Amino acid sequence: MINQITQQLDISSILLVAALIAAFVIAFKVMEMIFDTMLIAGISATFYIGLRMIQGGPISINDVLLFTFLGASLYMTYSLLASLYKLGATVLPIPVHIIEAALKPLQYTWSKIEELKERDDFAPKQTNSQKQKKQKEEEKDKSEKSTKEVILGNKDKEDEDEE
Structure with a gap:
């Protein structure tokens, strides 16, 4: 049986298995974000209900949904900003390194000119007076x-x- 399975495996089967694993990883990350958002929304609704119970006011379903929506929206905004920050921190050093590499020859040339100035090779010629x-x-x-x-x-x- 194992021999039959190994004989039937070809490159397309291996690629399909790799694609399936990648899809599972992506789905897991997406589902993790969805579950986190749902958890934050639930905590926000619970916070509103607890707040209204302490104050002794009536609990409105529209207000519960509003707090749920606000909590989920704030969490999604936070996670978006955190992701953008992480991406920016990863991508931003690339152009900085390119600019530094482009400026190295200029720094070298400038240091050589300064050395020549110190040796008076570029000193202006003085007249007799x-x-x-x-x-x-x-x-x-x-x-x-x-x-x-x-x-x-x-x-x-x-x-x-x-x-």
Whole structure:
């Protein structure tokens, strides 16, 4: 008997079994959502009935149905938003990674340009007058420093003599 079954199995039979399993999984997920919605609707109706009993008011079938509908609608809205969030969290990183990959060569090129700037390969050419001004400023700085050192040096010697 097992031999007959294995001989009759071909590719179409295997595909049909796989399709049947997929249909069962999808139906289970759909039925799970339906049962969850029905449960929430029942809880909403029970909440309304309990609330009316505590308040001591009359229970109207239309109000019970309204609370049932509102509870089911809110739950379906919540599950839709949760599904959209989950889908968005899965799909959104894809374009971000593509953009990052596209920007990597630009970042590499920019870092190389910055390195060249630091080595003064791209420094603007200075004219003779600019060079002379720069040399004069450097000489002034040196003379000011040497004057300060001499003055400070003299004070240090005076302090040592007093001790």
